Each structure stands twice: as C-alpha cells, then as structure tokens.
Amino acid sequence: MKTPRIVNAIGHIDDDLINSATKSKKVAKKNIWIKWTSLVASFAVIIIVAAVAVPTLFGDENTTLPILSGNNTVTNDNGSTTSQTINQENTHSNNVEPTTSGGNDNTTTAINNDSTTQSVIDNEAHTTGNSNQQEHNTQTPEIVAPSTTQIAEISTTPIVEPSTTVSTTIANNEEQQYTYKDVIVGYDTAKAYFKHPILPCDRNDFTGYNVLLCTPNENNNESGTDCLSLTYLFTNGSVNLRDQDKTGKVTPTGKQYEYRGRTFYVHTPEFNGDQLRIGYYPSGENGIAYQAYFNGRANINEIIDLILSLELKK
C-alpha cells in the first residue's frame, strides 16, 4: 500500500499546531441536569409570579370587608336555612343563582361573581343542626325597610330577583355577629340609608336602588344599621357607590384610563368574564368609591359619563 502524498504532507504542518492539539484540554461537558433544573426553576418562578401578579392586575379588588370573613350562615327571609357564597360587596344581585337541595326547609344558594375575595358562607353541618336557633337570631324584620310594593316594582326587571333579598348572619367571632341585607328601595329611602346626598337617576334603563345594610345582631332596630353601599341598577349592569369609610378601602386595579381629566380603572371584558368593569376613586382610599359593572359590549366612555353623572356633589 502506498501512502497518499497528502498524508505525508500533513506531517509537515506547523509544530505549534501539533503542540496545541496534544495540549488540548478536555472541554467540560455541560451538565444537562443543571441546564434542565435551571429551566424548570425559571419556569416555576414565572408561574408563581404570574399566579400572584395576574389576579392583582386583572382580578377584582383584593379588599374584603373584615366583618365578612369567617364562617357564615345564611337564613332567607322565609326562614329556611341556606349555605351560600356571597359577594363581598353583596351588590351583584343579578348574579344570584339559587339552587334548591333537599326539602323546602333546606335551600342551598350560590351567589356567584368574578370576585377573587368571596366569602364562602358555610355550611350544612352549621345550618341543619341549629337551624331553629339561627332562624331566631337572624330574623330581624324591623330593619327590612322595603315595602312589598317597592319590591314588586322591580321584580319584573331581568336583574333583580326577589329571592336575592337575603339576610346574612356572619360569625366573625364568638361575641360579634352581623346581619347583612340587600334591599331594593326607593330614592328617598336609599338617600336616608346611605346618608350621602345621592342623585336621583332618570335614565330609561334605570331599574332601582339597591342598598347593602349591615347591623350588629344585638341591635334589632334601625338605629344600629349601617348602609355600606348603594347600587344603581340598570338593565345591563349596575353602578355601585361604596362607602370606604365603613367598608374599608378599595384597592384600585385594572388598566388606567384617562377620561375628561380624571383617572379610571378599567377591566376589559376579555379579562373579566365578558364583563366591563370600571372603577373610579375620586377621593382615594376614603369616601365614596364608584364601581360600574356592565355588559362587555357597553361603551366605556358612556359608562364613565354615567358614573360621573351619579357622582356625589361635594
């Protein structure tokens, strides 16, 4: 066999090249576990950050009424004991989906909304065993302001159903209990309860005023009752005026939206369950917070104009 010339020619390459090749050091192989572990860790961090950040950015306010925490039992006006999930603001009466389980005496009602801070009001064990006593504790007919005629006026609207007027007994601790009640009222009554100079609404799609009343259980009269919020009800949504001095501050969330020289916070439908939500906080953490909930197809500017038309005059 004859050795090809190029094989001999390579024998004449520079000494430095040969030296370099003999001294070439082993390249440290990258540990694939380190690579994958760091990748997985990064991904986990992203997930955690997203889990924390997304509800803050796109969810509802993270504020809760302090008195709404804890185990809660609900008794309807008709005396039946219920197990419920209740919106912290108790203003979205249009989201009430009552379902009945068992006999006439035991009704389970789920009040659903998109809030991240719902209070889950328990529970059958809580309600069935002591139902008679709870009925006695929670029936406070003297603070139920609306007359039957007022309820009848709005009962035909698609938003409010008569069954949404409930009283809620919440055991915040052993000593203190509160009773909550969503009540549909007229303008004068709403103004009297809310204790702010609210403006009347004469829009065609306006259907009524809803007030959220709260009273300590011991006070079985109207003098101890607080009105936490007032809601203007409309065919396709509602505007809620929340008294932050009574309920605690509302943390503005959503995308900032400047309109008419003011700042609003908008949750667009794609992030808010096909619901347009606009927040307006003219006096910051105190005073009245305005929140509008409307059908996702509603015009943002029109809703804002509506909010501004209902803004309390200083």
Added chain:
Amino acid sequence: MNNIDDSKIIELYFERDDRAIKETQIKYGKLCRKIAYNILNNYEDSEECVNDTYVGVWNAIPPTRPNNFMSFVCKITRNLSLKRLEFMKREKRSADVLVSIHELEGVLPDEKYAPDVSDEDIGRLISDFLYTQKEDIRNVFIRRYYFFDSIKEIAVEFSFSESKVKNMLFYTRNKLKDYLIKEGVEI
C-alpha cells in the same frame, strides 16, 4: 517524576550522552507508542517503531536543533509508522487508520497534485488553513489526521458526540479541499 526541559534533552543529544534517549523515552515514550499503535494497530510493531524513533532522533541531533522537540519526535514516529504500514499485510492493517487515510486522499488525490508542488508546500498551506479554523475544529482535525486517533477517542477527549466529531471532520475536509483548489495546488 520531574521531566527535564526539552532544551536539556537536546543538549544531551548534542553531548552524545546516552541519557538523552532515556529522557526522551521517559518524556515522550508514551506519546510515541500511542501514535505508532494508532497507525499500526500492533504492539510489537509499534514498539519497534518507537525504538526506531529514538535511533532516528539520535542520528538527527546533531546537527539538527529542533525548535519543538516534542513535535520533532512525533513526526519521526509518524513517518516511521506510516512507512511500516506500507509494508504490512492487508489483514494486519487497522481499518480505522485506513479510513482516515482514505478520507484524506479524498481531499487531494495524488493524481490531482499540481506539478512542482512539494509535500512541504502542501503542509504549509494546510497549516495556514487550519489557523483560520476554530481551535476545537483545528485540534480535532489534527488528532484525527496527524495522530490518527479514533473518532471515539476524540469524542471522549473533547466531550463531543461521535456524530459531531464526524460532522466537524467532514466539513473541515470539504473546506480544506476548496481551499487547496483555490490555492491552485489541485488540478
């Protein structure tokens, strides 16, 4: 064991001191045996080649004073081993080294050598070409075609996969071929 400097070994050769061969054996014996075995694939033949290398170095120094003693020794071992390979029976030849030689032959077949071009000229051009390549590629190429290491050995040494080593060699050969054509040494 502390190895003495190459310059001192060379001095020993110049002094015609027998310790020169012993020191060479201590310092480069293993490397020489490796080269010889890679080419010949036979321990006895490679050992004979290594011994011939010492004799060759003894005869070359003086008068030669190599700048790089290690590569000087390696070259002698390589040349002697390749010469011995020519006379080995076909069945005794290593398939791996034959593949390497065949691959190299594909870069510049003997019949395509331009006239008046010496092996030294080609060697210089190949050096120039290799200097333009990345260090990894350059070293893999030299380990394969100068030292005749197997693909597996190179892959382990450089922590590459065998297929990566093959790919590197394939692309380097092609580039070298293009380079030699461009330089006018291949007709």
